[in-house]
Amino acid sequence: DIQMTQSPSSLSASVGDRVTITCRASQGIGNYLVWYQQKPGKVPKLLMYAASTLQSGVPSRFSGSGSGTDFTLTISSLQPEDVATYYCQKSNGASWTFGQGTKVEIK
Amino acid sequence: EVQLVESGGALVQPGGSLRLSCAASGFTFSSYAMHWVRQAPGKGLEYVSAISSNGGSTYYANSVKGRFTISRDNSKNTLYLQMGGLRAEDMAVYYCARHWVGHCSGTSCYGGLDFWGQGTLVTVSS
Numbered sequence: 001d002i003q004m005t006q007s008p009s010s011l012s013a014s015v016g017d018r019v020t021i022t023c024r025a026s027q028g029i030g031n032y033l034v035w036y037q038q039k040p041g042k043v044p045k046l047l048m049y050a051a052s053t054l055q056s057g058v059p060s061r062f063s064g065s066g067s068g069t070d071f072t073l074t075i076s077s078l079q080p081e082d083v084a085t086y087y088c089q090k091s092n093g094a095s096w097t098f099g100q101g102t103k104v105e106i107k
Numbered sequence: 108e109v110q111l112v113e114s115g116g117a118l119v120q121p122g123g124s125l126r127l128s129c130a131a132s133g134f135t136f137s138s139y140a141m142h143w144v145r146q147a148p149g150k151g152l153e154y155v156s157a158i159s160s161n162g163g164s165t166y167y168a169n170s171v172k173g174r175f176t177i178s179r180d181n182s183k184n185t186l187y188l189q190m191g192g193l194r195a196e197d198m199a200v201y202y203c204a205r206h207w208v209g210h211c212s213g214t215s216c217y218g219g220l221d222f223w224g225q226g227t228l229v230t231v232s233s
Contacts, residue, residue: 001169030215031217032217034218034219034220036152036219036220038152043202043223043224043225043226044144044152044202044220044223046207046219046220046221049209049217049218049219050209050210050217050218053209053210053217055209055219055221085151087151087152089152089154089219089220091217091218091219094166095154095166095167095168095169096142096154096157097154097168098144098151098152098153098154099151100151101151101152
């Protein structure tokens, strides 16, 4: 099975900082990569699919890139409402595996 | 308004069985593949199972293969997860989620899980 590994596991940044989260697949997955945001006590929210396509209604400060095995989620200017855990997920094949999550906090 | 409402979570002994349901409304249920995802207390998301729109294809994580069965009744707009041989490590909140396709390029279609239920808690303990 393809494994998805995110880094870092957690990060703390200041409001306005640029934040980057990395997701690595153990084998190539093209651009079948999805990002979710889960705020404390809430259900996950779809942020991005096809590695870099922003879901409708998601702020433009979020962006995604990558293909194959290496992907990134970038928040261009961190806002207080972005405090959440972010998950990547491969979206092809028989098993849609998630990464372990990256918890983003405000410094 | 799209709604997914899970039910059936309970306290069950190790080795026991349970059937979860997910009632869907606000969209054409029979047009969408559906997924089950779980989250153990304080832990990350874990893919469990998925089923195609007509129920003809099913998929399972290795951790549940042979113990869990996903099914759906499109006439009742309901998704199910039959769980057997339950273990302590199956204890989690179980979410159902809709598989949405954003766009297709040739034979490649891209999307994600765009609507999630609020989840139902399965506790496995003696």
